[in-house]
Amino acid sequence: MRLPNMTSLYGRIFAIFWFVMFLVVLVVLALPHFDPRKTRDIAPPDYDRMLQVRDRLQHVFSHQMDLSHILERLEERSHRGAEDNKQRLFITDRDGNILSSHRRPDFMQRALRNFVTTIDDPLQPQQKLYGKTMLSGPVPIQLAQGDFYLYVGMKWDEPPHFLLQLFDHPFRLLFAVMLVSTPLLLWLAWALSQPARRLEKAAQRVAQGIFEIDPDLERGTSEFRQAGASFNQMVEAVNSMISRQQRLLSDISHELRSPLTRLRMAQALAIRKQGDSPDLARIDLEAQRLEQMIGKLLELSSMQVDSHLTREVQPLSSLWEGLLMDSQFEAEQRGKTLCVSDIPDRQVICHPQLLMSALENIVRNAIYYSKNTIQVRLEVKANRLHILVEDDGEGVPEEELDSIFRPFYRVSTARDRHSGGTGLGLAIAESAIRQHSGSIRASHSALGGLLVEVSLPLLKDK
Template structure:
C-alpha cells in the first residue's frame, strides 16, 4: 500500500523529528545487544559448531577413564580436533578471520576447576574463570569478549564416565575498534547519529527555505513598487502554497486598485477640460461685447490657472498609469545628466548659478519618466525661488542614493515644511498664488519618490533657502 505524500510543512517537520528520535532510540536500545563485551547468548551457528566439536571429543576419548590424561591430550593434540571436522565446517572456520589460530578447549568440573592447563598467560585463565562465574547456572551457552579474547560455553560433555563442562577460548579480531569507541563514548555515538540525521535535516531546511526565499523576494519586489505576480509562489508545501496564492491575489488586487485610481484621476482631469473650454469661450464673447473689465480679467486669470492645474493633473495621471508595472533598470547618468545640463543652462539665462557634482556610476530600478519629473520639479522650484545660487549634490552608498537640492532663497517657514508636499498647498510667504504655481509640483515629486520605495523631506538649507533631500534605493 502506497503511503500518501506528506505536503504539510508541519507534517514534514514532525516526520523528520520523529524519524531522528527513532534513530537515536534504536541506537540506544541496540547498544547492549551489539556490544560483544556483554554476556550474550551464543549464536545458533556457533552453538552447532560447538556441539559437533563436543561429539568428536567424546567419541575420541570414549575408552579413556582418566580425566587427567584426557586433559593433557587436549593440550597436546587440540589442533587435531578441528582438523577432524567435516569439510564443510572446516571451510567455515577457515573463512573466518577470527580463527587465525586453533581455539583453546577448557574442561571444567562441577567445582568450576579448570582441568585443561595450557601454556598461556595468567590473563587467559582469569578471563575464563570470570566468564564461568558470570554464566553460572545459564540455561543456554553464552559468549563474551574480553579485549581480543572470546570465551564461549558451557557445553555439557561426558568424559571418563563423568559429566563436565566444555568452554572454548579463541582470538577474536572483530568487531572493528571504532565500534568499541562508540560503545565506550556516548558522545561519539551521538555524533554518529547526528551524522546520519544531519543530511535529512539539511534537506528539510533547504526544502522549507526555498519557498520562504521566493516569498521574501516577492515581498521585496512589492516594497520596491514592482507589483508582479509570481506563479512560483504557489509551489511547495501546502502552507506556502496558500500563502503564495494569497500574496498573488493581494498583488493583483493592489494592481487593479492603483490602475483604477489613476485612470479615474485621468478621466476626471480630461472631463474638466470641456466645461473649462466653454467658460473661456463665454469669457471671450463677453469681452468682445462689453470690452475689458476687472471682473472679466479676473475670470480669465482664474481660468488660465485652472487650465494649468488640469494640465498638471493630466501629466501626473499619464505618468502614474501602470507606472508600477512598466519599470526598468537604468544608469543614473543617462537618467538625469541631460536634465542637470538643461536646468544649468536655464539658470544661467536667469542670471543664476546652478552647480552639481558628478553623478555616481550606479544603476536604479524604476520608471524613468517619473524619476526625471520628480527631480525636475525640485530643481525648477529651486531655480525659480532661489536668489542666485542653486546646488545639487548626489551621493551613493552601498544600497542607497541621496539627492540634495538647495537654494539661497527665502525658504519655507519651519511649521510648513511638512505640508509643502500636499496637493495644491501653497506657502503663505513668497511662494503663493501670485507666482503662478499650481501647488502640484512637489506633490507629484513626493508621489513618484514614494512609488519607488524612497523618502523625501524638506528642511532649512545652509545657503539660507530650502533644502529638499531624496533617498532612493539603488539596484
C-alpha cells in the first residue's frame, strides 16, 4: 500500500495556514488606512464635482465686487445646506484664514480650521471626516477680483459607526478579523482531515476482519487519493489471497477423501478374505482417525471460505446462549458440572458460525478433559469481551501451553490413542478468534486444570 506523502501534505497545510494568517495580518494593517477620519487624497470624481461647484460660484458672483456680501450669501446657503443635509461651502484666504461674517465660529468652522492646518500643499486637495461631515479642499477660486480657496463639507453616511469603533480599537479590529477567519480555518482543517479520518476508519474495519473496499477513500487531496487507491488495491489483494488459500485447503480435503475411500474398501475386502486380525483392526482405526481429521479440515475450510467477507452484527446472547445450554446438558450426561456466568448484553461484528464453533471447541475440550467441574465466565472490560473457560483436569505442562493451538498438536500426556481427538479443535478456535481481531491464550487454572482466555473487540455502545 502506498502511504500519502505526509511531508508534502503537511507542507501544503502549513502553506495554506500561513497564507491565511498573512491575509489576516494584511487586513489588520491595511484597514486603518481606509479610516475616513485620516487625511487622504480626493478621488477624481469628487474632485471634478468640486471644480463644477467652484465654476458655478464664480459664474454666479462674477459681477459681485463686495466680498462681505458674497460671504453672507455663502453662509446662508451653507446653513440651508446643513438643515437639508446638503453640502456646505467655506472660503479661506491664501494664508488659510477662514473668511466669515460671523464672529462666533460653529463646530464646522472649528473642524475646518483643524483641517486647513493639515494641508501641506494647497495644490493637492485632501479630504477628512469630522463627525458626519466630510470636508474636502482646497480648490482655488476667484471672488470679488481676489484669489481665495474653496472648501466643501458633505454629509457622510459611511462607514457605519461600528467600523469606526474598530478603527479606534486595534484589538477589537483584530478580534473581528479573527472571528471572520476562524470559521475559514476550521473548515480548512476539517476538509484536510476528512480523507485521513476515512482512511483511519477503513483501516479499523480491516483490523476487525472486514475486508471491504471504500470508494470514498479515492477522494480529497492527491496524496490521499493515491493512498486510498493503494489501500483498496491491498484489500482486494488480501481478499483474493485469503479466498485462494481457503479454497485450496477445501479442495485438498476433498481430494483426500478419494484415496481414503479406496483404503477403506481395500480393508473391507481384506477382512472378507482373511477375517479379522490385529493388523487390519489397526488399519481400520487409523483410517477412522484420518477420516475424522479430514472431516475437521472440511469443517474448518467450509467455515473460513469467504468468512472475511461475510460479517454481521450479532448480540452475544444469540451467538452462545443455546450453545452453552447444550454444553451444560452434555456435561451433565458425563456426570460433570458446567457453571456459566450471565452473558453480557453487548454486540459484536462477526461471522456467527466461526465464533460459535470457536467457543464450542474450547468448551467441549474443557468438558472432555475435566474431572468434575468446568467454569465459563464472560466479562466486559474496556470495550472488549473476555471469555474464561477453565476446568479441574490434569492441565497442560508449562512448556506446551503455547503449542496447543497448533494444528494436529497433541499434548505429551494425552498422546495415547484412548484420549481421542484430532488436535484440530483448539486450532480451529484460535483461527476463528484471530480472524475477529481477538486473542487467545492458555494458562494454569485455579481449579487445577487448563484455563483458556479469549479476548474479542465489541461493538461500541451508542
